[in-house]
Amino acid sequence: MAIVEKLHVLKFRNLTDQYLLPNKNINVLIGENGQGKTNFIESLYYLGHGRSFKTKSLKDVIPFDEKQIQISAIIDGQKITINKSREKRLVLVDGKKISSNSLLSQILPTQIISPDRGFVVGGPPKLKRSYLDWGVFHHNEKTLKTYASYKKTLKNINRLLVSGNQNQLGEWLTRLASLSVDITKERNDYIGKLTKTLEKNLSHKLKNLVEPSFDFKFVLQTGWPKEVDALSQNKIETYLLNNTDAFFKSKHLSYGPHRSSIDYFLNDQGENFLSRGEQKKMSIVFWMLQILMLVENEKKPIVLVDDISSELDNIKIKSIVDCLSEIKVQIFITDIGNKKLPLSEKNTTNYKIESGLIAGLKG
Ligand SMILES: Nc1ncnc2c1ncn2[C@@H]1O[C@H](COP(=O)(O)OP(=O)(O)O)[C@@H](O)[C@H]1O
Numbered sequence: 517m518a519i520v521e522k523l524h525v526l527k528f529r530n531l532t533d534q535y536l537l538p539n540k541n542i543n544v545l546i547g548e549n550g551q552g553k554t555n556f557i558e559s560l561y562y563l564g565h566g567r568s569f570k571t572k573s574l575k576d577v578i579p580f581d582e583k584q585i586q587i588s589a590i591i592d593g594q595k596i597t598i599n600k601s602r603e604k605r606l607v608l609v610d611g612k613k614i615s616s617n618s619l620l621s622q623i624l625p626t627q628i629i630s631p632d633r634g635f636v637v638g639g640p641p642k643l644k645r646s647y648l649d650w651g652v653f654h655h656n657e658k659t660l661k662t663y664a665s666y667k668k669t670l671k672n673i674n675r676l677l678v679s680g681n682q683n684q685l686g687e688w689l690t691r692l693a694s695l696s697v698d699i700t701k702e703r704n705d706y707i708g709k710l711t712k713t714l715e716k717n718l719s720h721k722l723k724n725l726v727e728p729s730f731d732f733k734f735v736l737q738t739g740w741p742k743e744v745d746a747l748s749q750n751k752i753e754t755y756l757l758n759n760t761d762a763f764f765k766s767k768h769l770s771y772g773p774h775r776s777s778i779d780y781f782l783n784d785q786g787e788n789f790l791s792r793g794e795q796k797k798m799s800i801v802f803w804m805l806q807i808l809m810l811v812e813n814e815k816k817p818i819v820l821v822d823d824i825s826s827e828l829d830n831i832k833i834k835s836i837v838d839c840l841s842e843i844k845v846q847i848f849i850t851d852i853g854n855k856k857l858p859l860s861e862k863n864t865t866n867y868k869i870e871s872g873l874i875a876g877l878k879g
């Protein structure tokens with residue numbers, strides 16, 4: 517159930533020290549370019565992930581004249597505090613120090629609908645994987661451990677490949693094959709459930725986003741060559757052992773779940789044949805499906821949409837917001853404010869943001 521009841525930004529990018537008591541339905545931040553709209557979205561994302569979606573470097577998010585970031589929020593009565601500087605990284609939940617960001621994502625699942633980062637349909641594999649694994653993780657939190665082990669194993673293998681060291685490579689490849697099967701199973705399972713969610717909601721919650729004849733499919737590309745059965749540890753292992761010479765030559769492992777992707781089809785047409793408008797629409801459907809599925813599993817995410825009217829017309833904005841309102845998800849939207857957004861006044865609080873300071877707006 518995530519609802520942000522209170523937000524306190526003390527130090528984060530250009531945002532000034534301030535409190536916000538968000539509306540539990542729709543929050544709209546209007547501001548000119550460079551005022552802090554994306555920074556605000558990023559601060560909420562940071563609370564739910566312990567990291568940014570824009571940068572890997574802590575330095576980037578620390579205000580120019582400060583040495584640390586400090587943000588906190590009350591979510592469903594629980595307090596998250598993040599206080600990070602170069603020397604210390606403190607993440608607290610109700611005053612207790614936590615060491616893993618995964619607890620943050622459990623308290624504050626955050627879906628970002630981000631035209632700015634690109635659309636998943638027709639988008640780069642990295643973006644597709646990022647959305648896919650967001651879903652997989654929230655569907656089964658235990659997968660995080662598998663992913664972490666996979667990452668570590670891959671790192672070790674690549675290190676051996678760079679140094680040309682045969683020693684222990686076989687053991688690591690066996691381990692990688694086993695973890696790979698686990699990850700592919702989880703991803704397949706998730707995509708299967710997502711398809712069910714699509715079928716279930718086509719005629720109701722998604723009806724404003726899609727026509728009745730709509731046939732939207734997503735297929736997992738496992739990251740292994742087509743001829744390798746990605747659900748068989750043995751087959752993967754054999755493939756790896758037969759090709760070690762090539763891997764030593766390229767000095768890295770270019771196959772596996774870290775290279776996985778999703779292929780999207782609309783009425784049996786591959787995503788690359790779709791128009792940009794269609795890709796956009798499909799991406800929205802995919803994002804909404806992930807949210808719908810999470811809500812069905814009684815884990816409500818908050819939804820962040822930055823610069824909403826830059827890529828989306830009023831019809832799309834209305835269908836997104838109507839769908840999210842129906843399932844009572846808390847939404848944070850930013851916009852430049854050039855045109856009136858099609859939002860129900862009853863459920864919306866409007867704010868203005870100027871030089872990093874958010875102020876309430878009437879109407
Ligand atoms: N670490 C930082 N400290 C202070 N200001 C920052 C920091 N990072 C970015 N900014 C400032 O934030 C502003 C951009 O904010 P942003 O949220 O991207 O604006 P927009 O409203 O256009 O989305 C710029 O003026 C930039 O200089």
Ligand SMILES: [Mg+2]
Binds near residue numbers: 553554555823
């Ligand atoms: Mg912006």
